[in-house]
Every structure is written in structure tokens, then in C-alpha cells.
Amino acid sequence: MxxxxxxxxxxxxxxxxNVSPFMRSAEALTGLIDFLPLADDQRWLDVACGPGLVARALAPCVRSVDGVDLTSAMIDLATSEARREAITNARFSVGDVTALKWSDGEFDGAVTRFSLHHIPLPERCVEEMARVVRSGGFVAIGDHLGARDRADGDWHETIERLRDPSHWACLPLAMVQGMAERAGLMREGEKVVPFALEFDEWLNRGSGGPAARPLIERALRDRPNGVESFRVEVDGSGVATLHLMYGITLWRKPVLTVASG
Ligand SMILES: C[S@@+](CC[C@H](N)C(=O)[O-])C[C@H]1O[C@@H](n2cnc3c(N)ncnc32)[C@H](O)[C@@H]1O
Structure with a gap:
């Protein structure tokens, strides 16, 4: 369902x-790519790749990239955009990231951006990412974060779901860390950065946004200062900016040592 x-x-x-200025911005895209330990002999997987923005940014830095997504319209767009940009080492296919079709250890790295908050039981996605990278390989997770406080989180999530019915739950950083650790991964690095995007572009991109605007605006009036994970600021000329937190964590799969004798 x-x-x-x-x-x-x-x-x-x-x-x-695909054309969202924020999704293509240096803070949201280059900030993630620059955090990855890329090398030109590596094979990477972009998990829940959407229109392939991350995969297409990775492609010049690695040997090859696969992108996988549930939505065929996204895969068609990723494929045509890669062709238009003359990228020849990226390919895209439809699939469920909670049950990846690849064998264990096929990739040097797997990355997912802005996807976990759409996935019920997101740990299944993290486990799959850990499974398909080789020992010593990398897993990177970038997503906007949820509030640590339950009531703050409920308020934030309600607005997100009104705007986009596919939203499931933004995760606090500690939950992302717990999932990766339970998947057997070792922490290599992390950064949390505040980011800002145009509120109207964000609201109108979600299928529920335009119709839910009055209700969302009422919720915003209830909490004029927002919460740590979601805050809207209106400037003197009436332009609204949405402030969120972006968490990027980088993990490594332990290297297997085979006992001799
Ligand atoms: C917000 S978009 C992010 C796209 C891309 N990762 C990016 O940051 O540019 C979320 C994507 O997750 C995909 N998605 C959600 N659940 C999925 C699942 N179980 N398997 C594969 N893709 C999924 C959606 O189809 C959508 O394209």
C-alpha cells in the first residue's frame, strides 16, 4: 500500500x-559527494536514486554507478538525463531498496539521500546497503533529521505528511546511527548542517501541498518558533524560508579476516 x-x-x-534548486545545490549535493571516499576504480550504488542527481554527480569520480528506485517515472528521467549529459558509466533500474537485487559485496560503496524518511522500517534499507557493499566498503546516508523531542517530532511530521502523503518519518540522528551499528557498520564520519530552502517551492512540490496550505499555515501559527528540525521564517517582504537539519553519516563495513591454520 x-x-x-x-x-x-x-x-x-x-x-x-529534478530541477529543484535546493536538490541540486552545493549544500545538498556537493556537500554529500565531497564527503564520500571516492576513487576512479570503484563501483557505487545510489539507493532510492530518484532522477539520479546523486548518481550523475558521482559518475565522473568513479568507474561505474548503478541507481535503483521504486518509481519508474524517476528511473526513466534518470536514464534520459544521464544520456543528455553524455554520462556513459551510470545505469538505472526499478527496484525496492528494502530487497536489493544485487549479491553480497558487489559494490565499493552505497549512498542514499533523502530517502529513509519515506521508508517504513528504514533499517531494512540500511541492512541491504550494508549487505551489497564489500568488506571494507562504504555506506553513506544523508537525510533531513527528525526532532529528538516526541511532541516536536509529531508536529513536524504532521506538516510533512499533509504536504506529501509518501512521507513516513524523519529520523533523529541517534536512530540513524543505531540502525547502521546494528547492520554491523563502523562509523567513519558524520556532519550535521542546517539548510534552508524556499518554503513555497517545497510546499508546492508535494502533491498534498497546495490543498493543505491553509492547514499547514495554521499549524505554523501554532508554533511561530518552530522546532529544532523544522522552522519557517518569513522576511519583511513576505518570502518564507524553511529551515531543516541535514545529517550525513559515513560508515564502513569491517574487513573480514580469515583465520589461518
Ligand atoms: C525524495 S526522493 C530522493 C531522490 C534521490 N535520492 C535524491 O536525493 O536526489 C525519494 C525517492 O525514494 C524512492 N523510494 C521510496 N521508497 C523506496 C523503496 N522502498 N525502494 C526504492 N525507492 C524508494 C522514491 O521513489 C523517490 O524517488
Whole structure:
């Protein structure tokens, strides 16, 4: 059921997502790519790749990239955009990231951006990422974070779901860390950066946004200062900016040592 909602939502969002200034920005895209330990002999996987913004940014830095996503409209767009940009080492296919089709240890690295908050039981995605990278390989997770306080989080999530019915739950950083550790990964690095995007572009990109605007604006009036994970600021000329927190964590799969004798 939720997967049908995902497919509907991201068929609706595909073109707008692909040209979203924020999704292509240095803070959201280069800030993630620059954090990855890339080498030109590596094979990477972009998990829940959408229109392939991350995969296409990775492609010049590595040997090859695969991108996988549930929404065929996203995969079609990723494929045509890569062709338009003359990228020849990226390929894209439809698939569920909680049950990846690749064998154990096929990739040097796997990355996912802005996807975990759409996935019920996101630890299944993290486990799959850990499974398909080789021992010594890397897993990177970038997503906007949820509030640590339960009531703050409930308020934030309600607004997100009104705007985009495929939203499941933003995770506090500690939950992302716990999932990666339980998947057997070792922490290599992390950074949490505040980011800002145009509120109207964000609201209108979600299929529920335009209709839910009055309700969302009422919720915002209830908490004029927002919460740590979600805050809207309106400047003197009436332009609204949404402030979120972006957490990027980098993990490594332990190197297996075979006992001799
Ligand atoms: C917000 S978009 C992010 C796209 C891309 N990662 C990026 O940051 O540019 C979330 C994507 O997750 C995909 N998605 C959600 N659940 C999925 C699942 N179980 N398997 C594969 N893709 C999924 C959606 O189809 C959508 O394209």
C-alpha cells in the first residue's frame, strides 16, 4: 500500500524534483559527494536514486554507478538525463531498496539521500546497503533529521505528511546511527548542517501541498518558533524560508579476516 503511495507521489514530483534548486545545490549535493571516499576504480550504488542527481554527480569520480528506485517515472528521467549529459558509466533500474537485487559485496560503496524518511522500517534499507557493499566498503546516508523531542517530532511530521502523503518519518540522528551499528557498520564520519530552502517551492512540490496550505499555515501559527528540525521564517517582504537539519553519516563495513591454520 505505502509503495503505491510512493510511486504515485514521485511520478507526480519527478520533473519538479529534478530541477529543484535546493536538490541540486552545493549544500545538498556537493556537500554529500565531497564527503564520500571516492576513487576512479570503484563501483557505487545510489539507493532510492530518484532522477539520479546523486548518481550523475558521482559518475565522473568513479568507474561505474548503478541507481535503483521504486518509481519508474524517476528511473526513466534518470536514464534520459544521464544520456543528455553524455554520462556513459551510470545505469538505472526499478527496484525496492528494502530487497536489493544485487549479491553480497558487489559494490565499493552505497549512498542514499533523502530517502529513509519515506521508508517504513528504514533499517531494512540500511541492512541491504550494508549487505551489497564489500568488506571494507562504504555506506553513506544523508537525510533531513527528525526532532529528538516526541511532541516536536509529531508536529513536524504532521506538516510533512499533509504536504506529501509518501512521507513516513524523519529520523533523529541517534536512530540513524543505531540502525547502521546494528547492520554491523563502523562509523567513519558524520556532519550535521542546517539548510534552508524556499518554503513555497517545497510546499508546492508535494502533491498534498497546495490543498493543505491553509492547514499547514495554521499549524505554523501554532508554533511561530518552530522546532529544532523544522522552522519557517518569513522576511519583511513576505518570502518564507524553511529551515531543516541535514545529517550525513559515513560508515564502513569491517574487513573480514580469515583465520589461518
Ligand atoms: C525524495 S526522493 C530522493 C531522490 C534521490 N535520492 C535524491 O536525493 O536526489 C525519494 C525517492 O525514494 C524512492 N523510494 C521510496 N521508497 C523506496 C523503496 N522502498 N525502494 C526504492 N525507492 C524508494 C522514491 O521513489 C523517490 O524517488
Amino acid at each position: 505505502h509503495q503505491d503511495t510512493i510511486r504515485r507521489e514521485f511520478a507526480h514530483q519527478s520533473s519538479a524534483f
